[in-house]
Structures are given as C-alpha cells and as structure tokens.
Amino acid sequence: NAGVTQTPKFQVLKTGQSMTLQCAQDMNHEYMSWYRQDPGMGLRLIHYSVGAGITDQGEVPNGYNVSRSTTEDFPLRLLSAAPSQTSVYFCASSYYGSPNTGELFFGEGSRLTVL
C-alpha cells in the first residue's frame, strides 16, 4: 500500500520563486492536512481540508495556498518563497470523525530550502 505520497522529497528554491508540493493518498481519507516541522517548534498546521472542495487555514497559513479538487490530492503551493519557509513539510491524512479521530497517516516529508 502506498499510503501518503509526497513529492518532491528535496527542493532548493531561490527567494521569490514559486513551487507546488504534491500530496496524494490512496486510503480514501476525507481529511488531509499540511504541517511544517522546524527545530524546537514541533509541527505546525498550515492548511487542512475535510473533503473535496473544502479547505481551511491552520496556525501558519501565510505564504501558502491549497486546493482540494479530488479526495486523493492536496497540493501545497508556495506563492513567493522566502528563507523563512525553509523547513520540512509533511502531508497527513485520516478518516474524519470517530472512531479514528486523530490517527493521522503521514507522508515521508519534503525538505525545502529557500536561498
């Protein structure tokens, strides 16, 4: 089983460039989300979606856009990359609602460096 697949695994950008981090899951999960992981700060929620056509902001949404046109895919777009966006990005998905609340399945991560 593929689970949650993120691409690319590594990316280097220059300040001001744009790019899209891809996330796909094959578990028919309603809920999908993007987190960033920074040393000493744990994981912070960027955006999330509870189903196709529905997205909402998390804790640190500025500089990022998302869309959810299908159940399977949840891309994260960096509009104009800044060095502060250097981080490891994780996509996570789950069923929505009890009894599986909170049991997130994570991708392997995408390491982004902005110069």
Next chain:
Amino acid sequence: AQSVAQPEDQVNVAEGNPLTVKCTYSVSGNPYLFWYVQYPNRGLQFLLKYITGDNLVKGSYGFEAEFNKSQTSFHLKKPSALVSDSALYFCAVRDKAGGGNKLTFGTGTQLKVEL
C-alpha cells in the same frame, strides 16, 4: 486555544530500564490525546491515543500512556526500553469540541536508549 508542553528536549535511558516521556496539555474542554513517533528522515507514526474510558492506554511496540485529568498530563511509558526505541516522540492534543482532526503537537522529545 489548545496547547501541549513536552518539558524535556531529550531523555536518556539504559536498555532494559523503564522509560517515561512527559507531556502536559491545555484545552478548553475534554481532550483527545495522542503520541506519535518519528524515526530519522521519516514521517510521524501513530503510537496510541486516549479518547475516553480507562486512563491507562496501551499502544504499539509495548508503549503505554497514562491520562491524568487532575494534573493535565499524558506521559508515555514503557517498562523495558530497547535501543530500537530511540527516536523523536511527539505528544498531541485535540479538543473534543473542535472540528476536524486539527491536532496541536508538542515540540518533541528525543529519546536515546543506550546499551
């Protein structure tokens, strides 16, 4: 707002000894509580959760956690540590009254188990 504190950046334990990784939480209502583990260069993996019921929760790989409402704590424990348990551990919380699966993560505790 919900929050999680993991007071120890690193915990060192000898193999075969019991281990405890501490977590305290803050939510406005009743909590859903979780532990996740992250191995190097991998995504997070779900270990266990407390939703309701018995305060002692058992999870994967012999780990367990004890929910203590009066102390707002959810410490992760294992009776006998293995070198292979060495990893980064995250505690997470969600307010039961909140929507979706928006988890708030702690900053993580690095567990090092030595021979």
